[in-house]
Amino acid sequence: MGHIRGAEENLTVSKLRERFPEATFSTRSFRNETTLLVRSGDLIRICRHLKEDPGLLYDFLSDLTAVDRFGDHPRFEVVYHLYSLQYKRWIRLKVHVEEGEAAPSVTSVWGTANWHEREVFDMFGIRFEGHPDLRRILMPEEWEGCPLRKDYPVQASPKWWEEGAAGD
Amino acid sequence: MTERRTMTINMGPQHPSTHGVLRLVLELDGEIIVRCTPHIGYLHTGMEKIAESKRYQQVIPITDRMDYLAPLSNNLAYVLAVEKLLGIEVPPRAQVIRVMLTELTRIASHLVWLGTHAIDIGAMSVFLYAFREREAIVDMYEQVSGARMMSSYFRIGGLFADLPEGFEKTVQSFIASFPDRLVEYEDLLTRNPIWIERTRGVGVIKPQDAVDLGLSGPSLRACGIAWDIRKSNPYSGYEQFRFEMSRGTHGDVYDRYLCRIFEMQQSVAIVRQTLESLPGGPVVVADPKLIPPPKPMVKQSMEALIHHFLLWSAGFTVPEGEVYQSIESPRGEYGVYLVSDGSNTPYRVHFRAPSFVNLQSLPRMAEGRLVADLVAIIGSIDIVLGEVDR
Numbered sequence: 113m114g115h116i117r118g119a120e121e122n123l124t125v126s127k128l129r130e131r132f133p134e135a136t137f138s139t140r141s142f143r144n145e146t147t148l149l150v151r152s153g154d155l156i157r158i159c160r161h162l163k164e165d166p167g168l169l170y171d172f173l174s175d176l177t178a179v180d181r182f183g184d185h186p187r188f189e190v191v192y193h194l195y196s197l198q199y200k201r202w203i204r205l206k207v208h209v210e211e212g213e214a215a216p217s218v219t220s221v222w223g224t225a226n227w228h229e230r231e232v233f234d235m236f237g238i239r240f241e242g243h244p245d246l247r248r249i250l251m252p253e254e255w256e257g258c259p260l261r262k263d264y265p266v267q268a269s270p271k272w273w274e275e276g277a278a279g280d
Numbered sequence: 281m282t283e284r285r286t287m288t289i290n291m292g293p294q295h296p297s298t299h300g301v302l303r304l305v306l307e308l309d310g311e312i313i314v315r316c317t318p319h320i321g322y323l324h325t326g327m328e329k330i331a332e333s334k335r336y337q338q339v340i341p342i343t344d345r346m347d348y349l350a351p352l353s354n355n356l357a358y359v360l361a362v363e364k365l366l367g368i369e370v371p372p373r374a375q376v377i378r379v380m381l382t383e384l385t386r387i388a389s390h391l392v393w394l395g396t397h398a399i400d401i402g403a404m405s406v407f408l409y410a411f412r413e414r415e416a417i418v419d420m421y422e423q424v425s426g427a428r429m430m431s432s433y434f435r436i437g438g439l440f441a442d443l444p445e446g447f448e449k450t451v452q453s454f455i456a457s458f459p460d461r462l463v464e465y466e467d468l469l470t471r472n473p474i475w476i477e478r479t480r481g482v483g484v485i486k487p488q489d490a491v492d493l494g495l496s497g498p499s500l501r502a503c504g505i506a507w508d509i510r511k512s513n514p515y516s517g518y519e520q521f522r523f524e525m526s527r528g529t530h531g532d533v534y535d536r537y538l539c540r541i542f543e544m545q546q547s548v549a550i551v552r553q554t555l556e557s558l559p560g561g562p563v564v565v566a567d568p569k570l571i572p573p574p575k576p577m578v579k580q581s582m583e584a585l586i587h588h589f590l591l592w593s594a595g596f597t598v599p600e601g602e603v604y605q606s607i608e609s610p611r612g613e614y615g616v617y618l619v620s621d622g623s624n625t626p627y628r629v630h631f632r633a634p635s636f637v638n639l640q641s642l643p644r645m646a647e648g649r650l651v652a653d654l655v656a657i658i659g660s661i662d663i664v665l666g667e668v669d670r
Contacts, residue, residue, distance in 0.1 A: 142601040142602065142603070143364055143365070143367065143601065143603055145602075145603060145604065147602070171491055172491055172494065173494055174494070174604075174606065174613060174615055174632060175604070175615050175617060175630070175632040177617060177630040177632075179619055179627070179628045180628075191617065191630075193604050193615065193617070193632070197491065197505065197507055200512040200513060201513075202604060202606075204602075204604065222492060222494070223489075223492040223493050223494075223640075224492065224493045224494030224637060224640060226640065227636065227637070227640050228637075231636075235328075248321075249320065249321060250320065250321035250324040250669060250670075251321060251324065252321070259326055259329055260328060260329055264329075266326075266329060266330065266332075266333050
């Protein structure tokens, strides 16, 4: 619903391929929603193009988050949901990030990415290169561990538990 | 030239006009805000993490507790996302009831905003009236679900139950009287010179900045940008209903106020149409894998017993894939990003909470203004900290 589909979908993808012949990306479609998997090195220019091309105009960054594919390599997916206020449709971008690697920050393209990227950094420990103010946002600054990683326990971090901080 | 000295003070996390546990570090030059830095997370309860260990139906009560002023809107976004993953559509009666209740929710949520926003700026009496009307809507939640706030009335595949007897009459009498009440609130505020003095030209944000910062909902429309997901990407059958989108021009606190008042009027119009067009029929999909069988059946039919047992012990599985579903909540774009690995629990759920994103615009609106204006600006963005921190 609302995502690009059919002919329009091919239009966006073919426009991108035309503009960036050397960039490799794959597309997947599920329930009428399109996912573009791009290389993190191409992310910024593809984002900028998606935002500024008059035929695409994905000017609104709806959402930015990550998924921990624990056990896979690369381990993380950073997921971007872009919306075009003009053409009223969403598109999903994804980049793969290996543990310890950084993803490029899109704060220079959309200001709203600032807090989203801080949240991903806080919850997954993914660093964003070029972020102006990358620090924890929801958890306390001295917190250890990244709560939304799959190897992080649901109830409490082991260290925190062992030291008896929970009982104080 | 003398050295310019500023003072740094804390506003919150315990402060009545931050609407919850929000802490703002303010750098002040006299009474002028030089820099405003929000610190959030005091209400972080790890809802996205908890959701990963719950079965799909069990996540619904978690969504209630995010934006606790609009629990049914959150329910709706989540159940729509799961239904999209499953590839099912709920029966027309359930769709219309969902629209009716989310619009009533919008009114209830905007009433809390109106009351608290007005009391922040010093208009005490509006609060009492707004809460009187909200009470009527909270009573309706209680009628349909048994709970006044955490209703969890929408379920994957339909509703918890059909509307109780006489419910339509209750709604009817509410929407018959409510428009006059709205006129009374407007009499108190819209042309009140003190109200105008405190809100007009305050907390202005330019349309291009608003889009850049991801502002959505009435706060975005107050800048003159026409984006309402109910119109642009209709869900749950919104395309059948006639209503107008709110729209401002100046992007200030006053226009945000006007937009929300207008939205309440339009919500009444939508609720009226849902009552007129309410179809008959079932309120759940006919799929025993998703919807528990009626209790008497469990005692008679072997199959029903098996379905009952399975639903309560293992839940149901959802095809592998990922979806993003947005709705227009009272605060803006409420999105649910859901990743399924084909099991009976979500692999990852992310809630794109409008309050979280909208709060990011606060420094842009407040810097360069007086401290007193900050209170008006916070009220005008209409944040719910439960949703900011999740």
